[in-house]
Amino acid sequence: MTQPDPASPPPTPAADLPLYSPARVRDLLALHGLRPTKSLGQNFLIDGNILRAIAEAGGAARGVPVLEVGPGLGVLTRELAARGAQVTALEKDERLGPVLAETLAGLDVSVVWGDALDFDYAALPAGTRVIANLPYYITGVLLSRFMGAPGVLSATVLVQKEVAQRLAARPGEANYGFLSALAALHGTVRHVRDVPRGAFFPAPDVTSSVVRLDFDRSRPLPDPAFLKFVEAALHHRRKTLRNNLRLVGFEGEAISAALEAAGLRPDVRAEDVPLEDIRTLARHLGVIR
Incomplete structure (x- = not known):
């Protein structure tokens, strides 16, 4: 039998490892009889460099109100609180209660x-910054909620790489669509x-990206009727804009007149049309004034 080298240091107990280490994560899950739930999008971060990068990019600092959606085991939550942010963590899975009571003990964190x-989200205080590893299955819906909440200044989030590409895309680019337009209507994406x-446990099936959305609260929120029109216009983004608008009930002659007024070709594809031209179409079709 091979004897251990007396000069080698003993292995570090899991309880003494950083909370984001794979061994500590596995130990916490085992201790509380938990397994990550795929239907809730539970993929826990186990990379300290990524955690610090998210907190830094998100603007977590002393006195800043931060909303985290899906704290999981509290790994990112601890990083945010350690920087002095006033953290509210929103969690659906109540099985995580005992874990969060342990990992967030002594920290200024409110778990909802x-x-x-x-x-x-509309009730959040002015100046709130969302910083979160979002559940992938509801990313788009949550981002639209953040955009529509007047108190939220920014959202720095972990999302699927494909979603990040769509958020940052511009008219004429392959990934441009309604989510791209929605982000541009509310601010900027980085x-x-x-x-x-x-960087996750368990590892997801996709590569992820961290993106920061900054919302320009000096602008009024977009008219809901215009948002609905933009969504219809870009619903089948590779089809012609004319076809998309006919699908939602606009008459052919009215569409032709609006396209001409906007200086657009009759066969222009939806994904190639700048937002200002879509706004012009909406005015000519009586959707907005």
Whole structure:
């Protein structure tokens, strides 16, 4: 039998490892009889460099109100709180209660139990910054909620790389669509960094990206009727704009007149049309004034 080298240091107990280490994560899950739930999009971050990059890019600092959606084991939450941010963590899975009570003990963090889809984002205080590893299956819906919440200044989030590309795309680019237009209507998007699958436990099936969306609150929120029109116009983005608008009930002659007024070709594809031209179409079709 091979004897251990007396000069080698003993292995570090899991409890003494950083919370984001794979061994500590596995130990916490085992201790509380938990397994990551795929239907809730539970992929826990296990890379300290990524955690610090998200907190830094998101603007977590002393006195800043921060909303985290889906804290999981509290790994990112601890990083945010350690920087002095006033953290509210919104979590749906109440099985995580004992874990968060342990990992967030002594920290200035308010845990709100409930579904992120039912939360009143409009009630968040002015200057709130969202910083979160979002559940991938509801990313688009949550981003639209953040955009529509007047108190939210920015959202720095981990999303699928494909979603990040769509958020940052511009008219004429391959990934441009309604989500791109929605982000542009509310502010700006900055790609922070890509995140490999190995930065999570368990590893997801896709590469992720950190993006920061800054919302221009000096602008009025977009007219809901215009948002609905933009969504219809870009619903089948590779089809012609004319066809998309006919699908939602606009008459052919009215569409032709609006396209001409906007200086657009009759066969222009939806994905190639700048937002200002879509706004011109909406005015000529009586959707907005």
